[in-house]
Amino acid sequence: MSSPDVFPSGPIQSVSGSALVLRGDDIDTDRIIPARFLKCVSFDALGDQVFADDRTELAGDHPFDRSENQAASILIVNDNFGCGSSREHAPQALMRWGIRAVIGESFAEIFFGNCLALGIPCAAADHELISSVQDAALSSPGGIWTLDLNTLSLTGSDHQAHSLMIAQGPRDMLLSGRWDATSELLAAGSQVDQTHASLPYLNGFR
Amino acid sequence: MWNVLNDDPLSSGTLYDKVWDLHRVAELPGGSTQLFIGLHLIHEVTSPQAFSALRDKGLGVRCPERTIATVDHIVPTTNQQRPFEDPLAEEMLSTLERNCAEYGIKLNGIGSGRQGIVHVIAPELGLSQPGITVACGDSHTCTHGAFGAIAFGIGTSQVRDVLASQSLAMNKLKVRRIQVNGQLSEGVSAKDLILHVIRTLGVKGGVGFVYEFAGSAIETLSMEERMTLCNMAIEGGARCGYVNPDQVTFDYIKGRPYAPSGDSWERAVAWWRSIASEKDAVVDDEVVFDAPSIPPTVTWGITPGQGLGIDECVPTLDALEPAERPIAEEAYRYMALEPGTAIAGVPVDVCFIGSCTNGRLSDLRAAAAVARGRQVADGIKAFVVPGSEQVAQAAEAEGLDVIFRAAGFEWREPGCSMCLAMNPDRLDGRQISASSSNRNFKGRQGSASGRTLLMSPAMVAAAAVTGTVTDVRTLGISAPMSNGIAV
Numbered sequence: 001m002s003s004p005d006v007f008p009s010g011p012i013q014s015v016s017g018s019a020l021v022l023r024g025d026d027i028d029t030d031r032i033i034p035a036r037f038l039k040c041v042s043f044d045a046l047g048d049q050v051f052a053d054d055r056t057e058l059a060g061d062h063p064f065d066r067s068e069n070q071a072a073s074i075l076i077v078n079d080n081f082g083c084g085s086s087r088e089h090a091p092q093a094l095m096r097w098g099i100r101a102v103i104g105e106s107f108a109e110i111f112f113g114n115c116l117a118l119g120i121p122c123a124a125a126d127h128e129l130i131s132s133v134q135d136a137a138l139s140s141p142g143g144i145w146t147l148d149l150n151t152l153s154l155t156g157s158d159h160q161a162h163s164l165m166i167a168q169g170p171r172d173m174l175l176s177g178r179w180d181a182t183s184e185l186l187a188a189g190s191q192v193d194q195t196h197a198s199l200p201y202l203n204g205f206r
Numbered sequence: 207m208w209n210v211l212n213d214d215p216l217s218s219g220t221l222y223d224k225v226w227d228l229h230r231v232a233e234l235p236g237g238s239t240q241l242f243i244g245l246h247l248i249h250e251v252t253s254p255q256a257f258s259a260l261r262d263k264g265l266g267v268r269c270p271e272r273t274i275a276t277v278d279h280i281v282p283t284t285n286q287q288r289p290f291e292d293p294l295a296e297e298m299l300s301t302l303e304r305n306c307a308e309y310g311i312k313l314n315g316i317g318s319g320r321q322g323i324v325h326v327i328a329p330e331l332g333l334s335q336p337g338i339t340v341a342c343g344d345s346h347t348c349t350h351g352a353f354g355a356i357a358f359g360i361g362t363s364q365v366r367d368v369l370a371s372q373s374l375a376m377n378k379l380k381v382r383r384i385q386v387n388g389q390l391s392e393g394v395s396a397k398d399l400i401l402h403v404i405r406t407l408g409v410k411g412g413v414g415f416v417y418e419f420a421g422s423a424i425e426t427l428s429m430e431e432r433m434t435l436c437n438m439a440i441e442g443g444a445r446c447g448y449v450n451p452d453q454v455t456f457d458y459i460k461g462r463p464y465a466p467s468g469d470s471w472e473r474a475v476a477w478w479r480s481i482a483s484e485k486d487a488v489v490d491d492e493v494v495f496d497a498p499s500i501p502p503t504v505t506w507g508i509t510p511g512q513g514l515g516i517d518e519c520v521p522t523l524d525a526l527e528p529a530e531r532p533i534a535e536e537a538y539r540y541m542a543l544e545p546g547t548a549i550a551g552v553p554v555d556v557c558f559i560g561s562c563t564n565g566r567l568s569d570l571r572a573a574a575a576v577a578r579g580r581q582v583a584d585g586i587k588a589f590v591v592p593g594s595e596q597v598a599q600a601a602e603a604e605g606l607d608v609i610f611r612a613a614g615f616e617w618r619e620p621g622c623s624m625c626l627a628m629n630p631d632r633l634d635g636r637q638i639s640a641s642s643s644n645r646n647f648k649g650r651q652g653s654a655s656g657r658t659l660l661m662s663p664a665m666v667a668a669a670a671v672t673g674t675v676t677d678v679r680t681l682g683i684s685a686p687m688s689n690g691i692a693v
């Protein structure tokens with residue numbers, strides 16, 4: 001199980017921990033972190049504010065508030081999770097709360113990329129599989145689940161190995177620890193200059 | 207010359223393929239492509255942590271002249287005196303000012319005459335051009351696709367990457383052509399068209415795709431209408447949308463501050479023409495729409511895909527696909543709208559005209575054509591927020607502010623305003639708004655229980671003067687409302 005203040009680093013082979021089930025399609029990043037919390041110049045305080053308005057509405061009964069979920073690190077969601085605003089504040093808030101992997105039916109692209117840049121795998125499976133994993137996780141609260149990126153499988157309290165999908169590129173980046181792209185992008189400095197010099201619109205259209 | 211490259215990438219394919227090939231720097235070990243970013247736009251909300259990360263890593267900004275900054279999300283629209291009343295907003299702007307000064311980045315600040323919503327100012331300054339790549343820490347960056355640019359939203363870690371390396375790790379998307387044939391009917395705008403497309407293809411229908419908007423309906427749209435259209439590609443799940451550049455595009459760009467001029471103008475136009483999709487370009491998917499059959503379209507629910515023609519009723523559960531039912535049930539509850547309710551006639555509390563979707567001059571003209579000679583209905587709060595200082599000035603020069611004020615609308619200073627309510631403009635409690643913005647998510651407009659109905663600016667003005675959702679075509683506006691004020 002991961003501690004909320006130790007953020008991912010280096011190669012990520014697997015994520016283990018208890019699961020937090022959050023049902024619903026099309027959960028947008030405005031719900032994950034409402035806009036008023038974006039008035040900040042650092043991400044530090046976002047962990048407490050994750051799903052702030054949904055949690056207020058459910059007055060203590062939101063999955064992120066239930067006592068059995070407080071140590072959870074694997075979030076299990078449904079379809080098109082993280083759609084809407086590109087705000088990285090959304091995965092930052094999830095990460096600072098303690099989430100280290102997200103499993104769902106599908107993810108919005110920008111959200112997926114933002115998670116990857118933080119070392120948080122987002123792995124997908126079809127509706128039936130996700131529903132059955134959600135049922136299993138809810139029926140044994142606190143049970144430990146493991147997402148294995150080598151075998152692309154999820155195992156847990158239902159004692160089955162479920163296979164998941166994550167595109168080859170992102171998976172390799174996580175496994176090799178190259179998910180933080182900055183150093184690779186910087187390594188190609190001279191090629192960046194070449195491209196810069198070859199683009200008509202940066203060179204008087206000549 | 208650009209057209210004598212050995213491996214000529216301009217000779218085939220879609221605009222997307224050509225732009226991708228021209229900007230490819232390297233293939234990265236992780237399997238993604240390093241893509242050069244031609245234009246980087248930043249604002250106060252998603253950049254501070256990126257600059258902090260640069261400092262932590264001891265990195266500089268590689269091409270400060272390719273990054274342009276503005277302030278839009280947190281600015282108040284009533285009193286823009288510094289320091290702002292809200293200390294957090296003031297801290298965000300002063301942080302941006304410090305970062306821009308330190309790294310030599312041009313900031314179009316308040317009072318510069320060029321400040322405004324990032325997706326409004328880049329086009330009006332002539333920064334948005336065909337064939338370029340544009341990145342910005344904002345999902346509506348797809349707006350710049352209206353010029354035939356490949357433009358997409360990124361997160362803060364990627365803002366850091368662009369600052370440090372002028373490039374990004376990206377994976378290539380598939381191309382879906384959205385072919386729209388015929389002409390939109392009078393009173394039906396680009397906003398109605400895109401709400402109709404999203405309603406039809408769903409909010410995640412475009413995931414994995416870039417949308418190429420094409421066909422006779424698209425070719426006759428003005429640049430501002432094309433921006434409205436591309437702006438909302440992301441609401442359909444497509445990270446980018448674009449329109450192939452043509453004479454309409456070139457005429458818009460000509461003479462703007464960052465536009466090519468002198469000798470290079472002709473060369474620019476020739477290159478821009480060459481970058482458009484070839485007639486025989488193969489796309490991965492195509493969906494055809496019939497423009498004349500599209501009605502004014504309004505959302506009723508909590509996703510931009512929950513749209514209705516103005517004559518329709520909130521759908522009943524059995525009329526929906528099983529997969530859409532849970533979110534429809536959530537929407538009935540949240541919006542307090544019963545299935546079967548006609549959307550026309552639903553009362554509203556607040557009417558908001560503005561945002562990067564519909565805060566440009568033509569949008570304000572379309573709304574003013576409706577407001578002129580009418581009065582905002584009793585009990586309705588209605589306000590107009592120009593998308594930029596330039597829009598505000600141009601609108602004031604032709605007296606639109608006078609028309610709005612006379613009709614009982616408030617006329618505000620430029621900014622994002624109640625599109626996402628990071629400034630003092632927000633809904634209160636359960637208030638319901640008619641809004642020309644792009645998102646109707648729960649809580650989007652600043653109240654955790656506030657409700658939003660998305661529609662065109664003319665339709666928002668119609669709702670303001672009647673107090674309820676109203677088909678603007680029934681108000682007897684004589685001139686074409688989608689592109690100009692009634693004369």
Ligand code: SF4
Binds near residue numbers: 346561562625643
């Ligand atoms: S107007 Fe709205 S959608 Fe556009 S940039 Fe501002 S907050 Fe984002």
